Structure formats: C-alpha cells, structure tokens
Amino acid sequence: MYKYDDHDRKIVLERVKQFRGQTERYFSGDLSEDEFLILRLQNGLYVQRLAPMFRVAVPYGMLSSAQIRNLAELSRKYDKGYVHFTTRHNVQFNWPEVKDVPDMLESLAQFEMHATQTSGNCIRNTSTDQFAGVVSEEVTDPRPYCEIIRQWSTFHPEFAYLPRKFKIAVNACPTEDRAAIRVHDIGLQIVKNEAGEIGFQVYVGGGLGRTPLIGSLIKEFLPEKDLLTYLEAIVRVYNRYGRRDNKFKARIKILVKALTPEVYAEKVEEEWNHFKDGSSKLTNDEINRIKDFFVPPAYEELNASSAKLDALLASNPAFANWVKRNTTQHKVTGYSAVTLTLKKAGVPTGDVSDSQLDAIADMADEYSFGELRVAHDQNVALVDVKKSDLFAVWRKAMELGFATPNLNMLTDMICCPGGDYCALANAKSIPIAEQIQKRFDDLDYLYDLGEIELNISGCMNACGHHHVGDIGILGVDKKGAEFYQVSLGGSSVKSASIGKIVGPSFAQDQIADVIQKILNVYTENRTEGELFINTFRRIGMAPFKERVYAKAN
Numbered sequence: 001m002y003k004y005d006d007h008d009r010k011i012v013l014e015r016v017k018q019f020r021g022q023t024e025r026y027f028s029g030d031l032s033e034d035e036f037l038i039l040r041l042q043n044g045l046y047v048q049r050l051a052p053m054f055r056v057a058v059p060y061g062m063l064s065s066a067q068i069r070n071l072a073e074l075s076r077k078y079d080k081g082y083v084h085f086t087t088r089h090n091v092q093f094n095w096p097e098v099k100d101v102p103d104m105l106e107s108l109a110q111f112e113m114h115a116t117q118t119s120g121n122c123i124r125n126t127s128t129d130q131f132a133g134v135v136s137e138e139v140t141d142p143r144p145y146c147e148i149i150r151q152w153s154t155f156h157p158e159f160a161y162l163p164r165k166f167k168i169a170v171n172a173c174p175t176e177d178r179a180a181i182r183v184h185d186i187g188l189q190i191v192k193n194e195a196g197e198i199g200f201q202v203y204v205g206g207g208l209g210r211t212p213l214i215g216s217l218i219k220e221f222l223p224e225k226d227l228l229t230y231l232e233a234i235v236r237v238y239n240r241y242g243r244r245d246n247k248f249k250a251r252i253k254i255l256v257k258a259l260t261p262e263v264y265a266e267k268v269e270e271e272w273n274h275f276k277d278g279s280s281k282l283t284n285d286e287i288n289r290i291k292d293f294f295v296p297p298a299y300e301e302l303n304a305s306s307a308k309l310d311a312l313l314a315s316n317p318a319f320a321n322w323v324k325r326n327t328t329q330h331k332v333t334g335y336s337a338v339t340l341t342l343k344k345a346g347v348p349t350g351d352v353s354d355s356q357l358d359a360i361a362d363m364a365d366e367y368s369f370g371e372l373r374v375a376h377d378q379n380v381a382l383v384d385v386k387k388s389d390l391f392a393v394w395r396k397a398m399e400l401g402f403a404t405p406n407l408n409m410l411t412d413m414i415c416c417p418g419g420d421y422c423a424l425a426n427a428k429s430i431p432i433a434e435q436i437q438k439r440f441d442d443l444d445y446l447y448d449l450g451e452i453e454l455n456i457s458g459c460m461n462a463c464g465h466h467h468v469g470d471i472g473i474l475g476v477d478k479k480g481a482e483f484y485q486v487s488l489g490g491s492s493v494k495s496a497s498i499g500k501i502v503g504p505s506f507a508q509d510q511i512a513d514v515i516q517k518i519l520n521v522y523t524e525n526r527t528e529g530e531l532f533i534n535t536f537r538r539i540g541m542a543p544f545k546e547r548v549y550a551k552a553n
Contacts, residue, residue: 001062001371002147002293004112011155012109015116019043020102027099042122044115045101049423054093054101055118056108057125060132060146060170061089061374065361068372070111072357074104083357085342085350087414087465088167089127089374090118094421116154121162123153123235128170129178130339130375133294134383136331138172139190140198144290145227146170148282152228159235163242164250166235167207180376180492182206182215183468185252186234191221198224204234204264205256208462212498213253216261218268225282232280233272237264297369297384302334312391318405321443322394325405330384337383338368338393339375340402341412345437347401348430349415350378359400367393378414379407409446410454410519411437414465418458418475419482425458427475427482432456432511439512449519452532455490468492470532471518472499473511484511488518488544489536497533502545517547 004012019039026036040046044055056071063071071091075083078100084092096104108114117124126146133141149168153159159166169179172190181187187203200222206215222230238252241259256264313320328337340360342350352360360380364372367389368382375381380402385393397403406412413436416422418429433456440446455469466472472487483505490499506514521544526535536544 001064001143002059002290008112009109012112012114012116015043015114016102016105016109019105023098023102038120040098040101041119042117043101043105044118045098046119047423048094048421049419049425050421051095052098052101053421054096054104054115055086056091056093056113056115057118058089058091058113058374059150060126060128060143061130062143063372063374064111065364065370065372067111067113068357068361068364070107070113072354072361074107075354075357078104081354082351083354084348084417085352085374085378085380087376087378087463089125089376091374094417119165121164121166123156123159123162123166123168126150126153126168126170127179127184127376129173129176130373130379130381131178131328131337131383132172132373133296134330134332134335134337135173135328137175139174139192140172141291141294142170142172142190143294144287145188145190147290147293148227148287149231152231152280159239162235162239163244164247164252166238166252168231175494177493177496178376180465180468180496182496183208183212183465183492184215186231187215188227193221200224200227202230202234204268205253205261206496207251207253208465208467209251210248210460211251211254211257212462212467213257214496214498215253216256216264218261218265224287225284226276227282228280229276229278230268230272232275233268236271237267241267296332297371299332299335299384300386302386302388304333306388309387309390316391319391319394322397322403322405323390325407326403327385327390332384334387336385336387336390337381338385338390338397339379339381339407340397340400341379341404341407342402343379343406343412343437344401344404345411345441346434348417348420349413349433352380356400356402359396360402363393363396377412379412405443406446408451408453410440410449410452410515411446413437413454413456414469415456416458416463418456418464422458422463424461425475426460426477427458427484427508429456429458429464429475432473432475432484432508435508435512436515439516449523450529450531452519453491454515465492466490467498468496469499470536471515476505478505482508484508486511486514486518486548488541489533491533495533500541502541502548504549514548518544521547 046053169184189201202219203215373381419425457464457466458475468490487499
C-alpha cells in the first residue's frame with residue numbers, strides 16, 4: 001500500500017496544526033459559526049442530529065492492521081466504542097466532541113491517515129473495487145491510478161470550492177463493477193486498446209440524490225498518460241458552468257444533462273486542448289513510481305487444492321456454504337479473498353465495535369499480510385488468505401459475528417445511519433433494516449431467492465444508494481410522520497439503472513409485508529436462474545404494483 005513520504009507527512013501535519021488553531025479560534029469566539037462551518041467540513045467534521053460526526057478517508061479502501069487498531073483506540077477514547085464504514089471507503093465516528101477532533105487528527109496522522117476533503121464542495125475520496133490487485137480478471141491494478149488521482153486532487157487550488165461535492169471511482173474488471181462507477185461524478189473504467197495499451201473509458205454525470213442519473217460515456221479511450229489533464233479539463237468545465245445559485249441543481253450531473261453529454265464532451269475537449277501536453281501529463285517514471293508502492297506481498301508457492309481443506313468442506317456444510325458465499329477466487333494459486341460480512345441481525349449495517357476492530361487487525365496480521373479492505377457494500381475483506389487457513393478464519397469470523405453467510409443476499413443490505421443520527425434524514429433507516437433482517441432470517445429461503453440487492457436511505461441524499469438497489473427503500477416525511485417509498489429495478493453494475501417508484505409510500509410497520517409481496521411476485525414469475533433485476537425488466541412494474549396495493553379479501 002502507499003506509504004507517506006516527507007512531503008505527504010508535512011502536508012498532513014501542517015493541516016492538523018492549522019485546524020487546531022481554527023478550532024481554538026472558534027471556541028474563543030474569533031471565528032463565527034458560519035466561518036467555522038466551512039473549515040470544519042474541509043476536515044470531515046459535521047454536526048449531526050445528536051452529536052458531531054467525524055469522517056476519515058480510507059483511500060481506495062485499504063487499511064493496515066496498525067491503522068485499524070488506531071481507529072479502535074480513537075473510538076474508545078473519543079467516541080462510544082464503535083465506528084461506521086460507509087459506501088465510499090470512509091470511516092465515521094458518530095459521537096466525538098468538536099474540541100477533541102484536532103487530537104484525533106493528530107493521532108490519525110501518526111498512522112498515515114487523514115480526514116482531508118471528506119466533506120465540502122471539493123474532490124472527495126477516490127474509491128475502487130475492494131478486490132483490486134488480487135483478482136485475475138482485472139485489466140490491471142487500479143489502486144496506483146487512485147493514488148495518482150488522490151495526490152492530484154488533494155488541495156488542488158482550483159478545485160477547493162466547486163459548485164458541489166465531487167466523487168470519482170475507478171474500476172478495472174471488464175465483467176464486474178464493484179465500484180459503482182456509473183453513479184459517480186466521474187467514473188473510470190480501465191481498458192486496453194487493440195495495441196494492448198492501458199487507457200480509460202470516461203463516464204461523467206452520474207450520481208444519486210434528488211435527481212438520480214446514470215453517468216454518460218464521453219471518452220471511449222483516454223490514454224493512460226492523459227489521465228490527469230483530462231480529469232482537470234472535466235472539472236474545469238464543471239467549475240466554470242456549474243450552478244452555484246441552487247445547491248440542489250449544482251452537481252455536475254445536472255450540468256451534463258442540461259448541456260447534453262455530447263456538448264459537455266465537446267467543451268471538455270476544447271478545454272483539454274489548451275494544456276493536454278502540459279506539466280500535468282503523466283510520465284512513465286511517475287506512473288511506475290506510484291506502482292512500486294503496490295507490489296504483491298510475499299506469496300508462497302502453494303498447491304491449488306488441499307486434501308485437508310477438501311475433507312473439512314465435505315464434513316462441515318456450514319463451513320462449505322461460507323466458503324461458497326464469502327470467498328472470491330484469487331489470482332495466486334492457493335489463496336482466496338475473504339469477505340467478512342457486517343450484516344448480522346440487530347447490528348446497524350456497517351458498524352464495527354472497537355474490540356471487533358482489534359480482532360480484525362489480529363486476523364489481518366495472522367492471515368492477510370496485515371491488510372484489510374473496505375467494500376462499497378459496507379462489508380470488509382481480507383484479500384490474501386491461504387486456502388489452508390480458511391477454516392481458522394471462518395471460526396474466528398463466527399466468533400466475531402462476521403461470518404453470516406448472506407453475502408449478496410437480501411439481508412446483505414446497504415443502509416445509511418438515517419434519522420437515528422443524521423440531521424438531514426426524514427426517517428429512520430436502522431429499524432427498517434432490522435425489521436427486514438428479522439423477517440427474512442431463513443437462509444434456505446434467501447438462497448432460493450438468489451442474489452438481491454436491497455438498499456435503504458433515510459432521505460433523498462441517498463447515502464444508502466436506494467436508487468440503485470434491486471429493491472430500494474427511501475424514508476420520507478408526511479406531516480411529521482415517517483413513511484417509506486419503495487422502488488424496484490435499480491442497479492449500479494455494468495447495466496446500471498435507476499429504480500422506478502412502485503407508488504405511494506408505506507408506514508414503517510408495513511415494510512416487511514411489502515417486501516414479502518414483491519418477492520412473491522418475483523418467485524412466481526422468474527425463469528430458472530433468473531435474477532430479480534432481469535425478471536423485473538422482463539415483466540415490468542405492473543404485477544408488483546398490483547400485488548403490493550391489492551386489498552385483502
């Protein structure tokens with residue numbers, strides 16, 4: 001993983017010192033609430049419904065065991081003993097005190113972590129596939145390009161005050177998109193041309209929130225060395241023409257839609273031609289310098305199969321089921337990537353306690369070269385586990401509550417913290433998730449359903465990505481009462497789509513019944529092996545709507 005050099009270290013430590021001074025001036029009355037607001041947001045500090053929330057960046061989802069232990073210690077010392085993993089490779093503390101955040105930033109800096117640009121109208125944390133660098137089907141490892149983007153975008157003077165927040169995601173797998181690039185402001189798909197050269201397909205104008213849109217392809221093949229200059233051209237055009245009079249219409253997706261993707265692409269090309277061969281153009285030396293930080297760990301030469309593992313799989317159905325569901329094929333013979341599910345019933349999605357963090361750090365040290373990955377779906381992964389260690393990893397995961405074999409199933413849902421924490425939320429999300437987890441706790445039934453993505457958001461900001469779930473649930477307010485709107489047919493993968501609203505919203509106590517009716521229509525109409533999204537696209541909304549709103553006899 002990337003390691004700070006003296007330049008990185010100096011920048012982060014000076015940032016900590018700067019924010020400490022700003023915080024002291026705020027408490028002394030020298031900075032007003034409004035003046036401090038801009039400064040704290042640039043350092044990842046929000047004020048939520050009940051307490052401040054502090055967001056820390058996890059660049060491209062990678063954490064070392066030392067960093068994990070530091071997060072655990074900070075949660076004990078300054079919070080309530082847990083952290084929350086988000087959908088964009090961030091970790092959040094939900095109960096810190098404002099006065100303690102400079103100390104938290106200083107501690108994070110000692111472990112090469114920061115909260116820079118995790119909020120505010122700037123370029124946020126760049127995200128990617130949690131299995132980057134370990135799966136054989138990827139074109140190349142996307143992490144070096146994420147790091148190049150991170151270094152370029154950090155404190156970029158021209159992009160510190162964009163019209164709105166800005167998010168970039170990178171994917172390198174030709175068949176799967178675990179980074180959801182088509183619902184980002186910029187999505188980059190790494191490809192090779194006919195000559196075997198690395199480049200990028202560039203998507204622009206994706207995003208969720210009040211106006212959910214799928215990103216449009218504006219560049220079929222961007223050469224590798226032109227990455228930064230072209231990104232700069234995209235953001236320059238947005239910075240120039242993006243609306244600043246209405247924050248609900250300020251995202252780049254609104255501008256791209258208003259201009260049309262074709263016109264936006266023309267403006268980008270025109271802007272790019274002014275400086276495409278300038279100082280920001282990447283060189284082989286710079287690309288290789290960053291790639292040198294992402295060399296493979298010291299893998300052992302292992303056999304493809306093991307008689308001992310085969311015997312354990314044959315004699316222990318629960319273990320075999322977990323291996324089938326929670327492991328991903330590794331590009332190195334004898335290794336697997338293991339997903340630890342953070343979706344145990346009764347535990348808010350994405351939450352991890354301090355003791356669990358310490359235990360995960362121990363597992364990372366013992367089984368995965370001291371490294372952990374954070375996933376878009378709010379799970380975590382140990383990506384370099386020997387197959388001979390899978391049984392031991394499973395046993396420890398069971399003890400920690402991270403071995404629920406529901407990965408990609410209905411109850412492996414994405415869920416924002418909602419009205420229990422967020423001041424923007426219209427309704428609570430966590431009780432809805434718990435209601436669904438309790439109702440659909442039969443694993444045999446879940447496996448029969450197959451893979452279904454259910455996403456829950458507490459408001460239109462869509463932090464729970466409800467727009468792109470097979471089934472999406474959105475909290476809405478009706479004259480002070482909490483209700484929930486249901487959508488169907490969303491997807492964030494290769495064939496991305498925005499879900500369609502079923503109809504009028506439902507009361508909280510109706511949601512599990514509504515989901516059951518939707519699933520019944522699916523199982524009655526699917527063909528053998530047909531996924532929910534494909535059944536919905538084939539039969540349309542009408543059968544689902546009719547069943548959901550039908551009056552009981």
